[in-house]
Amino acid sequence: MERHTKRPGDEVGGYHVVERLGSGAAGTVYRAVDGGGDAVALKLLHRAYAVTDGARARLLREVAALQKVTHPAIARVLDAEADADDAFIVTELVDGPSLEDEVMGGGPLDADDLYELAAQLAEALHAVHDADLLHRDVKPSNILVADNGPVLIDFGIAQGLDDARVTSTGFVMGTPGYLAPEMLDGAEPSAQGDWWGWAASLAYAATGRAPFGVRPLDVVLSRVRAGVVDLDGLGPVTTAALAGALDVDPDQRLGPDEVVTMLRQAAQSGEVSTALLPTPPVVPAAAPAAGTVPLAAPAPVGHGDVGEQAGEQAGEGTAILTTSGTTRMLDVDAGDGTLLLDTHGRPGDPVLGEDAGDGQGEGYPLDYEPRPLDETGYVRPVHRRRPVAILALAVPAVAAATLYPALTAVVVLVLLFLVRTVGVAAEALHDRREDRGVRRSDGWRAAVLLPWHALRALGGLVPSVLVAASAGVVVLGTSWWLLQTNQWVVAPLEGADATAAGTQNAPWVFSAALAVTAALVLLLLWFGPLSRMTRVGARTVLGHVAPGAVGTAFVVIVALALAALFGLWIAVDKPVEWWPFTGPPDLS
CATH class of the missing domain: 1.10.510.10 (Transferase(Phosphotransferase) domain 1)
Known part of the structure; x- marks a missing residue:
């Protein structure tokens, strides 16, 4: 087939050819410059095509199509000629390989x-x-x-x-x-x-x-x-x-x-x-x-x-x-x-x-031969463990518990419930996809089943909460009684301060008892009975919200900043807020 071959310097419709960029079924594309010296892409129909009505119609369709779309990913039409022997279309030049x-x-x-x-x-x-x-x-x-x-x-x-x-x-x-x-x-x-x-x-x-x-x-x-x-x-x-x-x-x-x-x-x-x-194989005739x-x-x-x-x-x-x-x-x-x-x-x-x-x-x-997919073609994704991020988040939680013990307990339980719900829903989704493959209905099905997943998450959270709460009551109750009744004096107060406080232990000792108890409770909530789904949910959430090393670094920075804030309040003897209770437990 005769093709329209142009050399550098040739002129087509007022555009000067610079170099050939590529050739397709119907035409060849050249880098060219217009009268003002601006670079453009000039698509020139092959000569055998240029004389046919079908090829001209195709060129006009291309012009009409490009003119209907305004988007950075679509090259803008600058000029076109369908009636001359040199039928062509001129668009913005896009620098880059295919x-x-x-x-x-x-x-x-x-x-x-x-x-x-x-x-x-x-x-x-x-x-x-x-x-x-x-x-x-x-x-x-x-x-x-x-x-x-x-x-x-x-x-x-x-x-x-x-x-x-x-x-x-x-x-x-x-x-x-x-x-x-x-x-x-x-x-x-x-x-x-x-x-x-x-x-x-x-x-x-x-x-x-x-x-x-x-x-x-x-x-x-x-x-x-x-x-x-x-x-x-x-x-x-x-x-x-x-x-x-x-x-x-x-x-x-x-x-x-x-x-x-x-x-x-x-x-x-x-x-x-x-x-x-790969190297393309030689295919026998x-x-x-x-x-x-x-x-x-x-x-x-x-x-x-x-x-x-x-x-x-x-x-x-x-x-x-x-x-x-x-x-x-x-x-x-x-x-x-x-x-x-x-x-x-x-x-x-x-x-x-x-x-x-x-x-x-x-x-x-x-x-x-391409490897045939298995029955569904789906392999469950695995989210990496994030021990650094989890430990970083535990630090401000423990610090907050020394100042807002009851409120911190509520917030932690709510967060654990939410991430566990995510874990249950994600596992159910992956189980279904492994059995039936990926389907377009997966999204709305997961949304409809969310209340059921939340109920399952709540039921699964109860055992670890009971164990953690029991251990927390025993540890905090025992240490509080020992400190409040002066059975155990760690950092004694002097004179009038001790009389006013009703105990010989400094306030920070009680804060330390709260911190130790909070750390123990968090540990049991994380590793207690039936807690695997909580960890799965947390990894899933972190994998989406704070992925990779950069995400971990961000979590650590935010967590340490919050911990520093709570630490500053503890250092200036900020009183403990027992809301919704009226005050600390009195075991004296």
């Missing part, structure tokens, strides 16, 4: 970077959908990684939510592996399809591998339909999030907000991925499966500056799919990677593990 290039060059993203990418890209897609628009081809090569976040590009096959299909009846455009399974069976384009491409792109970014493999194409489509996604090497929370977003059943898929929340949890808990970027009529072998697609190898690694190449018979591959674009497929012939589709037609089994080597 996500495909970024992963190919730097390897898979870690948990923090994956969460940032997911959150920022989700915000961009929400803006697209809020403008009543569908992107329809979300994939790594259509996501640029700029300094201020990801940017979606290539709206050439975008359409409005209420528009008729852009392609002919029975056809839909997209990229195998990044095209939702329902689209393979002829479903209408929807926002669900964009979110599938979003989740598949995140899976590629997390593993460095095409989520459903690269080729043969029939095997890729079968994997999409079967939900066999390659998430090997990812942590349990990340795996659950992406597997849930790539569920074959649209009604069971996790929504983008739920996925982002889980990826944030994975980042906050320091989840580590062992995913490595296979004869067509039953019902498959190959009419021309498609050539691999080069994306941007990465070229053929990168395009294969990401598993990309825009396809046109039909829905009326056996699987067919038509070379409709002379080797640039755009394919025409008929994918409704389910009986003829190859299935993983079946013979690919060459008598040698499936086309992929066994060591390259």
